Amino acid sequence: MIQLIGLTEIPEINEGHNISEVIVAALARQEMVLDQTDVLVIAQKIVSKSEGRLVNLQEILPSEKAIQLAKKSGHSPQHMEVILREATNVLRCENGVVITRTRHGFICANSGVDSSNVPGGSTVCLLPIDPDLSAKKISLGITLSTNVNLPVIICDTFGRPWRNGAINLAIGSWGINPLRDYRGELDSEGISLKSTQIAVVDELACAAELIMNKLDRVPAVLVRGYINKDRSGCIRESMLRKEGEDLFL
Amino acid sequence: MIQLIGLTEIPEINEGHNISEVIVAALARQEMVLDQTDVLVIAQKIVSKSEGRLVNLQEILPSEKAIQLAKKSGHSPQHMEVILREATNVLRCENGVVITRTRHGFICANSGVDSSNVPGGSTVCLLPIDPDLSAKKISLGITLSTNVNLPVIICDTFGRPWRNGAINLAIGSWGINPLRDYRGELDSEGISLKSTQIAVVDELACAAELIMNKLDRVPAVLVRGYINKDRSGCIRESMLRKEGEDLFL
Numbered sequence: 051m052i053q054l055i056g057l058t059e060i061p062e063i064n065e066g067h068n069i070s071e072v073i074v075a076a077l078a079r080q081e082m083v084l085d086q087t088d089v090l091v092i093a094q095k096i097v098s099k100s101e102g103r104l105v106n107l108q109e110i111l112p113s114e115k116a117i118q119l120a121k122k123s124g125h126s127p128q129h130m131e132v133i134l135r136e137a138t139n140v141l142r143c144e145n146g147v148v149i150t151r152t153r154h155g156f157i158c159a160n161s162g163v164d165s166s167n168v169p170g171g172s173t174v175c176l177l178p179i180d181p182d183l184s185a186k187k188i189s190l191g192i193t194l195s196t197n198v199n200l201p202v203i204i205c206d207t208f209g210r211p212w213r214n215g216a217i218n219l220a221i222g223s224w225g226i227n228p229l230r231d232y233r234g235e236l237d238s239e240g241i242s243l244k245s246t247q248i249a250v251v252d253e254l255a256c257a258a259e260l261i262m263n264k265l266d267r268v269p270a271v272l273v274r275g276y277i278n279k280d281r282s283g284c285i286r287e288s289m290l291r292k293e294g295e296d297l298f299l
Numbered sequence: 300m301i302q303l304i305g306l307t308e309i310p311e312i313n314e315g316h317n318i319s320e321v322i323v324a325a326l327a328r329q330e331m332v333l334d335q336t337d338v339l340v341i342a343q344k345i346v347s348k349s350e351g352r353l354v355n356l357q358e359i360l361p362s363e364k365a366i367q368l369a370k371k372s373g374h375s376p377q378h379m380e381v382i383l384r385e386a387t388n389v390l391r392c393e394n395g396v397v398i399t400r401t402r403h404g405f406i407c408a409n410s411g412v413d414s415s416n417v418p419g420g421s422t423v424c425l426l427p428i429d430p431d432l433s434a435k436k437i438s439l440g441i442t443l444s445t446n447v448n449l450p451v452i453i454c455d456t457f458g459r460p461w462r463n464g465a466i467n468l469a470i471g472s473w474g475i476n477p478l479r480d481y482r483g484e485l486d487s488e489g490i491s492l493k494s495t496q497i498a499v500v501d502e503l504a505c506a507a508e509l510i511m512n513k514l515d516r517v518p519a520v521l522v523r524g525y526i527n528k529d530r531s532g533c534i535r536e537s538m539l540r541k542e543g544e545d546l547f548l
Contacts, residue, residue, distance in 0.1 A: 052303040052509055142546045149546060157461045166495070167486045207497065211460060211547035212406045214538050215478045215498025217505070219462070229464045230512070237416045238516055246415070248456065248508065249464025256466070256505035259497065260301055260525055263479070267487055276509055289463050297391045297398065298460035298547050 052275040055082070056261040056268035062169075063269075065102035070191025072096075073270060077196075082272070084198040089276055090188075091258035093269040094206040094221055095167055095175055097184050103176040104168065105132055123148045129163070129174065136161035136176055141299070152177065155290040156221060157299075158208050177206065181222025182284035189224045201225035201281065205255035211298065218259035220251035220285055227280040228252075228288040249289065250278065301524040304331070305510040305517035311418075312518075314351035319440025321345075322519060326445075331521070333447040338525055339437075340507035342518040343455040343470055344416055344424055346433050352425040353417065354381055372397045378412070378423065385410035385425055390548070401426065404539040405470060406548075407457050426455065430471025431533035438473045450474035450530065454504035460547065467508035469500035469534055476529040477501075477537040498538065499527065 057076040063069070073090065077083075098104070112120070112127035113134070120130040124146045134140070137150035141157065150161045154177065162177040178184045185202040192200050204222035209215075220228065232246040258271035293299070306325040312318070322339065326332075347353070361369070361376035362383070369379040373395045383389070386399035390406065399410045403426065411426040427433045434451040441449050453471035458464075469477065481495040507520035542548070 051305070052506075054301040054303070054506070056300070144546070147546065166490065166492055167488060169488055171490075207495070211545055212540055213468070213498060213501070214540055215496045215501065217498050217501050239416060239418055241415065241420075243415055246456070247464045248512070249462065249466050250509065252462070252464070252466050253505035253508050256502035257301075257303070257509060259502050260499065260506060260522075263497070273509075291461055291463055296460055297393070297396065 052257075052273060054257055054261050055080075055272045055274060057270040057272065058268055060096070060267070060269055063096040063099040065100065065104075067100045068191065069097060069100050069188050070195065073188070073192060074195045076270065077272075084192075084196050084200055085274070086198070087275050087277055088198070089201045089203065089226060089254055089273040089278070090192070091203045091205055091255055091271045091273060092185075092188065093262060094162075094177060094181070094204055095164070096269045097178050097181070097188070097204050097222075098175050101178055101184065103178060104173050105176060106170065107132065107172045107174060119143050119148070125160075129160075129165075132174060132176070133161045133163050136163060151293075154181065154221070154286065156208075158206075162206060162221075177221060178204065182224060182286050183222070185222040185224035185284070199225060199281075201278070203251050203254055203258075205258065207259070218252075218255040218262075220249075220255045220289070223251050223283075223285050225281050226251060226254075226278055227283045228285055229283070230278075230280075251285070251289070301506075301522060303506055303510050304329075304521045304523060306519040306521065307517055309345070309516070309518055312345040312348040314349065314353075316349045317440065318346060318349050318437050319444065322437070322441060323444045325519065326521075333441075333445050333449055333521075334523070335447070336524050336526055337447070338450045338452065338475060338503055338522040338527070339441070340452045340454055340504055340520045340522060341434075341437065342511060343411075343426060343430070343453055344413070345518045346427050346430070346437070346453050347424050350427055350433065352427060353422050354425060355419065356381065356421045356423060368392050368397070374409075378409075378414075381423060381425070382410045382412050385412060400542075403430065403470070403535065405457075407455075411455060411470075426470060427453065431473060431535050432471070434471040434473035434533070448474060448530075450527070452500050452503055452507075454507065456508070467501075467504040467511075469498075469504045469538070472500050472532075472534050474530050475500060475503075475527055476532045477534055478532070479527075479529075500534070500538070
């Protein structure tokens with residue numbers, strides 16, 4: 051059995067807050083002791099806020115390119131400028147949607163730049179600069195306090211091609227192999243599996259979203275009972291397909 | 300808190316087996332009583348087997364098109380013929396990969412035709428003809444025995460563009476709205492959310508896969524504690540984008 055346990059009453063996070071300490075305090079309030087089957091899933095937004103990744107759009111001077119693309123997408127020129135600064139290239143800009151490849155390599159709407167659950171009417175929130183590193187720092191900080199090696203996944207909601215609705219995906223991870231590789235293992239008929247790698251960090255992120263959701267202000271979820279002994283890898287190394295290797299770009 | 304509980308010791312399923320009865324028997328063995336917060340997630344393969352959706356490739360006569368595409372993909376001509384019969388069109392066929400749109404409207408590898416965990420060296424398993432209807436029948440059968448309206452999701456693993464690793468997605472559902480629609484609701488700052496719909500059935504399918512995995516033979520998982528009162532919709536109606544509405548086709 052796996053349990054998904056929301057960490058509640060987490061205060062509003064601002065720049066400089068130590069997320070590890072916030073999590074350890076939340077665990078203490080809920081009288082929870084970490085164990086070796088726990089994985090922590092954290093919403094990107096509190097990590098970004100703690101790292102000061104907020105931008106006041108009123109302070110942004112849009113480039114000519116941002117002004118032109120903003121006309122096609124319906125974003126403000128300032129918002130589009132921030133989206134472009136976070137991107138290496140723009141893949142689609144039509145029907146009110148901007149799909150970019152971010153500097154990390156994620157393909158997503160608006161370079162992950164988001165205005166929901168952000169204070170101030172003209173402020174937007176950017177993704178962490180290095181989400182794997184953010185996850186590592188949070189994990190190591192928690193280990194310092196608790197002596198438990200806790201895998202950490204940082205997640206955000208992503209739309210996808212071909213299916214309606216967004217789902218939660220991992221944008222950074224530490225202490226857990228993002229992929230469970232079944233290749234060469236034997237199925238129930240004794241036949242070697244040929245091609246199955248499962249993106250378990252994305253599945254863990256999805257599971258956590260069922261507790262987080264958008265309105266309940268539960269920005270962290272403990273997944274308890276997921277046995278995973280392979281701690282190597284991170285999102286940047288394991289999860290992102292290189293340019294030129296994808297059939298749908 | 301949400302719990303993910305695997306239903307174990309489910310026997311090998313063959314054509315004609317009643318999946319509702321199999322699930323009710325498994326619940327009884329595990330001394331579990333259904334409650335109103337339960338959602339059942341079932342692996343596609345046992346549903347397909349119960350519906351007789353197995354094909355012996357030795358009985359398949361490949362078309363000229365199948366023979367040609369098989370050369371490009373590395374599949375056998377017979378396997379390719381079955382893939383083509385399940386598809387409305389072939390989107391990609393290169394580097395050993397065949398991506399099709401299935402008759403249901405799913406975009407996936409090999410039209411969902413799969414040879415793992417299937418008895419007999421030359422047998423492949425097809426997706427159910429109407430997975431939403433399969434889910435409905437299983438749900439209604441369980442209600443007959445237990446008097447509980449149990450939402451049912453049928454799932455399969457899908458690769459995706461841009462990210463490595465497959466994840467579990469819903470191919471059929473009944474008794475649960477596939478999408479949680481936040482549009483118009485207020486975020487923590489009191490600002491109306493503009494564009495967020497979450498594909499909760501896919502997130503539930505992902506959560507269940509953490510228990511199922513490929514080798515443990517746990518083809519059904521009960522998700523307990525997920526509060527969802529909107530029971531309308533199904534995968535075909537809610538989840539699949541129409542041709543021409545997608546930016547990446």
